[in-house]
Amino acid sequence: MSLNNDVSEVVRHATHTPWVAENLWLLYRHDVDTYRHSCRVGIRSVELGILDGVEKQTYALLAVCGLLHDIGKTSVPSKYLNKNGPLTPDEQEVMDRHPLRGFMLLKSDHRVPPEVLRSVVSHHTWQRRRYPDNVPALAGISREIAQIVALADSYDALTSERAYKKALPHEKAIDILRAQYTGEPRLLERAERLEPLVKMH
Ligand SMILES: [Fe+2]
Ligand SMILES: [Fe+2]
Numbered sequence: 673m674s675l676n677n678d679v680s681e682v683v684r685h686a687t688h689t690p691w692v693a694e695n696l697w698l699l700y701r702h703d704v705d706t707y708r709h710s711c712r713v714g715i716r717s718v719e720l721g722i723l724d725g726v727e728k729q730t731y732a733l734l735a736v737c738g739l740l741h742d743i744g745k746t747s748v749p750s751k752y753l754n755k756n757g758p759l760t761p762d763e764q765e766v767m768d769r770h771p772l773r774g775f776m777l778l779k780s781d782h783r784v785p786p787e788v789l790r791s792v793v794s795h796h797t798w799q800r801r802r803y804p805d806n807v808p809a810l811a812g813i814s815r816e817i818a819q820i821v822a823l824a825d826s827y828d829a830l831t832s833e834r835a836y837k838k839a840l841p842h843e844k845a846i847d848i849l850r851a852q853y854t855g856e857p858r859l860l861e862r863a864e865r866l867e868p869l870v871k872m873h
Contacts, residue, residue: 679722679731680870683714686735691783695743703750705835706742709828712869714738716824717817723862724820737791737821744774744792754835771796779809786813791821798822798855823849823859827866842866 686692700707717738718731726734745753748770752763759767774792778784790813798819830845840848846864853860 677870679715679718682718682731683711683735683739686714686732686739687711689736691781692736692739695740695778698746699743702746703753706745706750706753709832709834710739710742712828712832713741713821713824715869716828716866717821719866720820720824720859720862721817723865724859726816726820730817733785733787734817734820736785737788737817738824740774740778740788741791741795741821741825742770742774743777744770744772746777747773756836775807786810787817789813790815791818794818795822795825798853799826819856819859823853823855823863826853827863831868842868 687696696707696710699710714735715738717734721730721734748767752759752767755763771793775789778792779789786809789807790810793807793810794815795818826849827845830840830848831842833839846860849860849863
């Protein structure tokens with residue numbers, strides 16, 4: 673499987689799962705930029721998973737975990753999501769709640785795999801901010817996929833242009849992650865091999 677085209681196909685297929693499509697539609701309607709970021713994180717999660725040697729049957733799950741990791745941002749006003757400047761403490765508090773809000777949104781839907789819940793609730797945990805990773809409902813669920821999604825998320829946040837920031841080149845993003853990333857070092861080595869994405873519209 674080539675990184676880029678074939679991975680995009682895995683992600684496109686994942687978006688056709690009805691419950692995934694329903695949630696992506698919510699995200700799209702709420703904030704298009706976050707939706708686009710989520711699509712890229714779906715792709716990067718599968719790429720990192722392949723580079724890390726995960727089994728082929730896990731690709732689709734990785735795609736879904738990446739696609740929906742930020743579903744909790746539907747509870748954050750888009751003016752905060754796209755603010756061109758630092759958030760106030762109150763705004764930051766609302767922003768910081770998005771992993772838990774996403775978890776609350778999906779947890780009672782029996783169609784949602786537990787790996788998705790873990791990816792949603794813990795994708796910022798390595799940044800050591802006020803994010804929970806010890807939700808009782810997730811005891812026993814592997815952190816492996818969530819760790820991949822978390823790194824895919826941070827890599828995309830650095831290498832993509834957003835309303836409030838320019839995109840960094842791959843090498844600069846890796847330098848920053850080398851200095852700041854507190855997660856699984858092996859995954860950071862995998863991220864070093866990521867290549868630019870074909871531009872999405
Ligand atoms: Fe997030
Ligand atoms: Fe994200």
